[in-house]
Amino acid sequence: MGNSNSSTLTINFDRTNLFYFTDEVVSGTVALNITEGKIEADEIYLQMTGEIGYTTQKQVVRQKNGQKTTGMSSNSTGRIAYETEYHHVPFYSIKSIFAHPKAGQKQVVYTQGKHLWPFGIPLTNYLPPTINQPESYPYVRYYLQVVIDKPWYKSNTREAKCITVFPKVNLLHNPQYLQTITFRNHNRKDITLTGTLNKSAYVPGETIHITFDIENPQRIVIKSIVLSILQSYQIGQSSGGHIIFQTTLPNIMKSKDQHIKQTFDVQIPSITLPPSYQFQGGTSKTAFVNNNYMLKFAIKVEGMFTNFDIDIPIIVGTEVNSDKRHQHTLNPLFVADSSNAEQSMFTDHDHD
Numbered sequence: 001m002g003n004s005n006s007s008t009l010t011i012n013f014d015r016t017n018l019f020y021f022t023d024e025v026v027s028g029t030v031a032l033n034i035t036e037g038k039i040e041a042d043e044i045y046l047q048m049t050g051e052i053g054y055t056t057q058k059q060v061v062r063q064k065n066g067q068k069t070t071g072m073s074s075n076s077t078g079r080i081a082y083e084t085e086y087h088h089v090p091f092y093s094i095k096s097i098f099a100h101p102k103a104g105q106k107q108v109v110y111t112q113g114k115h116l117w118p119f120g121i122p123l124t125n126y127l128p129p130t131i132n133q134p135e136s137y138p139y140v141r142y143y144l145q146v147v148i149d150k151p152w153y154k155s156n157t158r159e160a161k162c163i164t165v166f167p168k169v170n171l172l173h174n175p176q177y178l179q180t181i182t183f184r185n186h187n188r189k190d191i192t193l194t195g196t197l198n199k200s201a202y203v204p205g206e207t208i209h210i211t212f213d214i215e216n217p218q219r220i221v222i223k224s225i226v227l228s229i230l231q232s233y234q235i236g237q238s239s240g241g242h243i244i245f246q247t248t249l250p251n252i253m254k255s256k257d258q259h260i261k262q263t264f265d266v267q268i269p270s271i272t273l274p275p276s277y278q279f280q281g282g283t284s285k286t287a288f289v290n291n292n293y294m295l296k297f298a299i300k301v302e303g304m305f306t307n308f309d310i311d312i313p314i315i316v317g318t319e320v321n322s323d324k325r326h327q328h329t330l331n332p333l334f335v336a337d338s339s340n341a342e343q344s345m346f347t348d349h350d351h352d
Contacts (some may be wrong), residue, residue: 006036009146009159011046018163019272021318022127026163027120030098030146038111043149044099048121050128052164052287054138054236055080055233076132086137087236091128091279094121123165127275128289130164131233136236140289169275169317177201177315187301187308189220197295201315205270208295214252214260221256221302225249227266228296229314231273235289244293245269268316276315 013028020026030046032039062079098117099108121144132139145160171177178199186192195212202208216222226248232241249264279289297310 007032007039009033009148011144011146011159011161013161019162020123020163020165020238022123022125022165022167025120025122026144030117030119030159032110032115032117034110034112034115036112038109039148040107040109041099041148041150042101042107043097044117044147045094045097045105046094046117046119046121046144046146047093048118048142048144049090050140050142051088051090052138052140052235052289053086053088053135054238054336056085056087056237058085060199087284088286089236089285091282092124092142093283094124096121125167126279127165127167128279128287129277129291131235131274131289131291132240134162138233138238138240140235144269164272164277166318167277168319169277169315170319171203171315171317174201174315181312183310183312184346185308185310187299187306189218189301189303189306191216191220191222191299191301191306191308193297193299193310195297195310197312197314198340200313202268203317203319204268204273206268208266208268209263210266211263212261214257216256216258216260219258220306221254221258222252222260223254223302225252225296226300228298229268230294230296231264232290232294233274233289233291234271234289256258267331273316275318316352 010031010033011028012031013026026048032044060081060083062081096119098119099110101108126143128140130142132138132141134141134143141162142165143160143162178201181197181200182194183197184192184194192215193212194215195210198209212225214222226246228243229245230241231244233239245266245268247266249262250264252260273293274291276293277289277291280286292315293314295312295314297312299308299309299310
């Protein structure tokens with residue numbers, strides 16, 4: 001039969017929610033259903049791959065005759081243009097072999113019927129989190145593929161499934177992240193904002209307790225204070241980010257009070273957020289991933305050049321329980337360095 005349409009391959013997982021932590025096992029069954037003929041192959045296997053995808057811009061010169069050359073030259077007379085190059089760098093791969101020839105066999109042969117292979121792939125520690133949807137650049141993704149490998153035919157991948165993988169980031173192993181932190185900034189009109197956060201590390205659904213004092217000796221109009229939670233990431237040579245949450249603080253709209261003191265709570269949305277993490281590794285080429293979060297106060301003030309911001313790096317983890325069976329220490333090698341958090345990549349640069 002070879003590789004005709006008379007067979008189907010399916011990957012069936014042991015759970016419906018395809019979300020996994022790095023200390024878990026990805027398990028299920030692969031089903032090969034042959035309705036006509038037979039399959040002959042060197043090997044049949046399931047491969048799990050982790051990869052990053054990112055884009056770069058390449059400068060080309062388009063000549064009048066339709067040809068193009070890369071880069072610039074002194075005698076170029078064509079129009080300069082830029083082309084997008086797509087990069088895919090695998091950093092993790094594990095293979096589960098289902099069938100291969102035994103001694104004396106040249107190939108494995110499967111005839112009509114349904115053939116089942118269970119699989120269990122343990123995830124290694126310290127993998128970067130899934131970021132963005134597959135094919136939305138830049139991204140970090142994990143996928144499983146079933147491959148029927150034949151010597152005379154290009155590897156025939158019949159079925160592929162994406163899963164979500166997160167490292168476990170337990171905040172209780174880093175007590176410094178649970179200490180109160182203070183922030184402060186001012187503008188050219190002598191408006192000074194001083195505040196505190198109850199801690200600098202949270203998990204989705206937690207509440208951030210914030211207090212601040214504003215000194216406004218000239219009674220300049222403070223139009224508003226907008227609070228945002230921002231995610232930023234660098235994946236390979238691309239960067240991007242999202243606004244996770246944004247709100248205008250109450251009771252400060254168009255205020256001219258000389259002294260404002262306020263306490264308020266902001267809940268981080270109860271959504272799946274990739275944890276703060278830094279990763280560098282790979283199989284053949286190094287893959288780099290850095291995922292950060294920031295709390296941002298944007299103070300809007302009447303007048304020219306009077307607005308000012310306060311940016312506070314925060315850590316987003318995955319759990320706060322004390323069950324040591326389900327903890328991974330925030331390894332300084334892999335945790336985002338908050339002192340170097342990017343502050344200029346919050347425009348969404350994703351491309352479909």
